[in-house]
Amino acid sequence: MRIERAVIGEVLIIHEHQRADERGWLSETYRATRLVEFGVDCHWNQENLVFTKRSGTLRGLHFQAPPHAQAKLVRVLKGEVFDVAVDLRINAPTFGRHVAMRLSAHQGPQIYVPAGFAHGYCTLTDDAELLYKCSAEYEPVSEAGLIWNDPALEIDWPFDSARMIVNTRDAAWPRLAELRSPF
Numbered sequence: 732m733r734i735e736r737a738v739i740g741e742v743l744i745i746h747e748h749q750r751a752d753e754r755g756w757l758s759e760t761y762r763a764t765r766l767v768e769f770g771v772d773c774h775w776n777q778e779n780l781v782f783t784k785r786s787g788t789l790r791g792l793h794f795q796a797p798p799h800a801q802a803k804l805v806r807v808l809k810g811e812v813f814d815v816a817v818d819l820r821i822n823a824p825t826f827g828r829h830v831a832m833r834l835s836a837h838q839g840p841q842i843y844v845p846a847g848f849a850h851g852y853c854t855l856t857d858d859a860e861l862l863y864k865c866s867a868e869y870e871p872v873s874e875a876g877l878i879w880n881d882p883a884l885e886i887d888w889p890f891d892s893a894r895m896i897v898n899t900r901d902a903a904w905p906r907l908a909e910l911r912s913p914f
Contacts, residue, residue, distance in 0.1 A: 732745060732746065732747060732748065732759055732760075732762055732765050733745075733746040733748070734746070734765060734766070734768075734769055736769070737816075737830040737832075737842075738828075738830055739816075739818055739825045739828060739829075739830050741770075741845045741847075741848075742816050742830045742842065742843065742844060742845065742848070743766075743769055743771065743842070743843035744832070744840050744841075744842060744843075745804075745839075745840050745841040745842070745843060746839055746840045747759060747760055747839050747840070747841070760806065760841070761804070761864075766843070771802070771843060771845075773802055773804075773864075773866045774866065775804070775864040775865065775866060776865060776866060776867055776868050777864070777865040777867070777868045777869060778862065778863070778864050778865070779861075779862070779863055779865065780808075780860065780861070780862050781860065781861045781862075781863075782858070782859070782860050783854045783858075783859045783860075783861075784857065784858060785854065785857055785896055786854050786855060786856050786857050786859075787853065787854065787890050787894050787895055787896050788853065788854045788895075788896040788897075789851065789852075789853045789879055789888075789895050789896065789897045789901060790851055790852055790853075790901070791815065791849065791850055791851010791852060791876070791879060791901065792815065792817055792849035792850065792851035792876055792877040792878070792879050792901075792904065793849060793850060793851060793874065793875070793876045793901075794819065794847075794848065794849045794850065794875055794876065794877075795867060795869075795870060795873040795874055795875070796873045796875055796913040797846075797873075797913055797914070798873075799867045799868070799870035799873035800846035800847065800866075800867060800873075800913075800914070801846055801865045801866050801867045802843070802844065802845045802846045802865070802866040803843070803844045803850055803863050803864065803865055803866075804841060804842075804843050804844075804863060804864040805834065805841060805842050805843075805844065805850075805852075805861060805862075805863040806834070806839070806841040806861065806862055806863065807834045807835055807836045807859065807860070807861050808836055808860040808861065808862050809836050809858060809859060809860040810835075810836060810854065810855070810856035810857070810858060810859030810860065811833060811834065811835040811836070811837075811854075811855040811856045811859065812833070812834050812835075812852040812853065812854050812855055812859055812861065813831065813832075813833055813852060813853045813855055813888065813889045814831065814832055814833070814834045814842055814850075814851075814852040815829055815830070815831045815850070815851050815852065815886055816829060816830045816831075816842070816844040816848045816849070816850050817829040817848060817849040817850075817877060817884060817886075817907075818847070818848055819847055819848060819849055819877070819910070819912045819913075819914045820847040820848075820912070820914045821912045821914060823847075826912075827883065827884065827907050829884060829885075829886055830842075831886060831887070833855070834852075834861075836860075846866065846867075846914075847914040849876065849877040851879060851901075853888055853889060853890065853895065855889060875904075875913075876900075876901065876904035877904050877905065877906075877907060877910060878901075878902070878903075878904045878905060878906050879895075879897065879901060879904075880892055880895075881906040881907050883906065883907050883908060884907060
């Protein structure tokens with residue numbers, strides 16, 4: 732595994748190395764000691780598998796408030812997504828800024844999103860599957876979000892808003908200026 736810091740240094744990009752032979756290939760996808768070298772010492776409490784049927788579907792931007800805040804380790808198993816993490820830490824110099832990247836089952840990489848960030852993605856292919864680990868269990872009373880198309884975030888989504896498939900809940904989250912960040 733090769734790990735690098737994103738433009739917001741707490742967000743990590745994890746590249747896997749595949750070892751191939753006549754049988755197929757093996758790829759190490761997780762090693763706790765490598766993440767500890769980058770300051771990540773998580774106990775993963777929950778793992779989620781998500782299937783999204785149609786390209787252009789948005790999920791996010793979600794987070795859980797403390798004391799149930801979640802760090803996430805996200806990978807794509809099938810298809811491709813445009814993944815976004817927005818810094819909600821009010822005292823951070825990167826508050827309101829984001830990291831955006833494509834994640835693909837064929838090319839990797841994985842992304843580590845620390846607690847204190849809103850996270851979401853838009854599917855770029857039909858029948859996309861994601862697997863992600865969470866440092867805290869889902870707690871409905873702590874669930875919150877940020878509206879995906881807030882102009883203040885300056886996220887360059889891969890589809891225009893007319894093409895995006897967004898559920899009612901994700902369309903109703905507040906803008907960054909209206910959000911009282913718990914971080």
